[in-house]
Amino acid sequence: MSGGTSIRDRLYEQPGPRTRRRVAAFTVVALIGLGILIYLIVRQFAEQGQLEVRYWDFFLKWSTWRFLLTGLLSTLRAALTAAVIAIALGFVMMRGKLQRNPVPRWIAVAAIEFTRGVPTLLLIYFFFLVLPRMGVNIGAFWRITLPCAISASGIIAEAFRAGVNAVPKGQTEAALSLGMSPLLTFYRVVFPQAIRFVIPSLIAELVIVLKDTTFAYVVSYADLMQKAKVLITSHDSLVSVYLVVAVIYILINYALNKLSDRMARRMNRTVAPAKVL
Amino acid sequence: MSIQTASDVPMIELKNVNKHFGSLHVLKDISLSVKKGEVVVIIGPSGSGKSTLCRTINRLETIDSGEIWFDGAKLPEEGRELANLRSQIGMVFQSFNLFAHMSVLDNMTLAPTSVRRVPKAEARAEAMRLLERVGVGDQAHKVPAELSGGQQQRAAIARALAMHPKAMLFDEPTSALDPEMIGEVLNVMTELAREGMTMVIVTHEMNFARRVSDRVIFMDGGSIVEENTPEAFFSHPRTRRAADFLQSIQK
Ligand SMILES: Nc1ncnc2c1ncn2[C@@H]1O[C@H](COP(=O)(O)OP(=O)(O)O)[C@@H](O)[C@H]1O
Ligand SMILES: [Mg+2]
Numbered sequence: 001m002s003g004g005t006s007i008r009d010r011l012y013e014q015p016g017p018r019t020r021r022r023v024a025a026f027t028v029v030a031l032i033g034l035g036i037l038i039y040l041i042v043r044q045f046a047e048q049g050q051l052e053v054r055y056w057d058f059f060l061k062w063s064t065w066r067f068l069l070t071g072l073l074s075t076l077r078a079a080l081t082a083a084v085i086a087i088a089l090g091f092v093m094m095r096g097k098l099q100r101n102p103v104p105r106w107i108a109v110a111a112i113e114f115t116r117g118v119p120t121l122l123l124i125y126f127f128f129l130v131l132p133r134m135g136v137n138i139g140a141f142w143r144i145t146l147p148c149a150i151s152a153s154g155i156i157a158e159a160f161r162a163g164v165n166a167v168p169k170g171q172t173e174a175a176l177s178l179g180m181s182p183l184l185t186f187y188r189v190v191f192p193q194a195i196r197f198v199i200p201s202l203i204a205e206l207v208i209v210l211k212d213t214t215f216a217y218v219v220s221y222a223d224l225m226q227k228a229k230v231l232i233t234s235h236d237s238l239v240s241v242y243l244v245v246a247v248i249y250i251l252i253n254y255a256l257n258k259l260s261d262r263m264a265r266r267m268n269r270t271v272a273p274a275k276v277l
Numbered sequence: 278m279s280i281q282t283a284s285d286v287p288m289i290e291l292k293n294v295n296k297h298f299g300s301l302h303v304l305k306d307i308s309l310s311v312k313k314g315e316v317v318v319i320i321g322p323s324g325s326g327k328s329t330l331c332r333t334i335n336r337l338e339t340i341d342s343g344e345i346w347f348d349g350a351k352l353p354e355e356g357r358e359l360a361n362l363r364s365q366i367g368m369v370f371q372s373f374n375l376f377a378h379m380s381v382l383d384n385m386t387l388a389p390t391s392v393r394r395v396p397k398a399e400a401r402a403e404a405m406r407l408l409e410r411v412g413v414g415d416q417a418h419k420v421p422a423e424l425s426g427g428q429q430q431r432a433a434i435a436r437a438l439a440m441h442p443k444a445m446l447f448d449e450p451t452s453a454l455d456p457e458m459i460g461e462v463l464n465v466m467t468e469l470a471r472e473g474m475t476m477v478i479v480t481h482e483m484n485f486a487r488r489v490s491d492r493v494i495f496m497d498g499g500s501i502v503e504e505n506t507p508e509a510f511f512s513h514p515r516t517r518r519a520a521d522f523l524q525s526i527q528k
Contacts, residue, residue: 174374178388179364
């Protein structure tokens with residue numbers, strides 16, 4: 001298998017001329033459909049008066065953007081922190097699940113199933129409502145960050161485990177036969193190879209974490225979404241603000257997905273996969 | 278009765294070893310002794326338990342009953358002692374198993390530096406010497422996937438040698454190779470044998486086996502069916518099953 005191909009390239013064969021024509025025709029139809037849809041939405045907005053200048057002119061002011069950008073920074077800070085914690089937790093859970101000793105394995109399995117099963121919002125309410133009653137008081141930042149991290153950790157643990165299992169068994173056997181300990185084998189031989197399978201799903205998970213942080217309004221953490229709500233109230237302009245904020249979220253997540261593709265491709269190139277026999 | 282000296286102690290000794298995979302009895306009461314410096318070739322049809330036998334010697338496979346001794350000590354079951362023992366037994370696999378994410382040179386130095394604490398520079402110098410010796414010195418800075426199969430297998434042999442093993446196990450080292458690359462690997466192995474390395478080799482290369490081995494073990498259905506000198510085994514085997522097998526592989 002050659003190095004530079006993505007999964008997508010491997011799944012689909014090169015299109016022939018007829019397929020290409022069909023794809024082109026479909027693209028034209030889809031674009032026309034999309035155009036009509038946008039036209040209808042804009043017309044609807046215009047009829048409802050949503051396109052009036054007063055709903056949009058405050059976006060010409062720097063102060064509006066500065067207000068939104070501080071919210072965006074808070075969002076990114078929370079998402080990044082949550083992601084780092086989730087990856088750390090996920091790694092520990094994965095190590096637990098791969099132990100031969102049943103005690104850590106069972107704890108890890110329970111933790112993974114729990115965190116995968118419970119809705120993020122429920123965890124947020126737990127940190128927001130239940131923990132304070134129990135006398136645990138943490139700031140708004142952690143009340144959004146920790147639930148988001150916990151919620152993502154189980155899925156990340158499973159992604160790590162899938163990556164580890166995808167590394168050919170012979171790699172482990174070769175390391176052990178050289179006298180390397182199981183721990184050394186894991187950290188120097190298996191995990192470095194597993195990580196390249198894992199990076200794309202890790203970034204996909206980061207996107208979900210970022211989206212989960214929009215629950216921050218529950219705990220009154222001043223993230224992008226919270227700032228948007230303030231703007232909506234002060235300018236009485238629901239549609240325009242939501243549109244702009246949605247575009248910001250989409251752009252960030254699009255960038256993350258692009259990054260994931262690029263990294264997956266780069267990894268495939270530099271560490272050519274072990275020859276499969 | 279003479280006092281046993283160190284050189285009388287067998288390098289590898291299996292006593293009544295049994296092994297099951299579920300209900301499958303893969304190794305049936307295997308007893309085998311390999312002297313220091315001896316080259317033993319294991320021959321037999323596919324599925325007869327050759328790989329499993331090979332892999333029990335460094336405990337990549339555990340055994341159900343019996344004993345395995347290496348250089349006068351019983352095989353440890355786990356932990357540091359097991360790792361230490363494995364570091365004294367080189368193993369070469371059919372699928373090479375070079376570490377795919379690092380250069381050939383790093384493949385060579387990983388175990389010596391991390392297990393034996395050999396200083397990096399020293400390990401690299403030794404690695405280059407060994408790579409030159411097996412003829413892949415110019416490939417040191419490439420990753421394994423950039424090498425041909427024959428080059429990978431020679432590098433894998435060099436990697437095992439970097440731990441200065443007392444014995445080497447080879448499990449069909451040339452079976453995954455294109456025909457034109459088999460010779461280069463067998464040459465390296467022949468030279469090792471000539472230098473006095475203790476070797477256990479599972480192979481289907483009959484000419485090589487005949488030329489290099491001191492003893493041939495024929496396995497079938499999990500048992501050792503015949504043990505013989507290479508001359509006798511290949512010209513007039515004692516057992517019917519060995520004769521049939523030799524017949525079947527001569528096209
Ligand atoms: N890990 C395993 N689990 C179950 N059965 C196995 C395993 N490894 C080998 N076997 C079986 O044990 C028998 C002997 O295998 P092996 O030692 O690889 O034979 P050989 O190397 O002589 O071809 C075969 O029937 C094989 O299918
Ligand atoms: Mg085999």
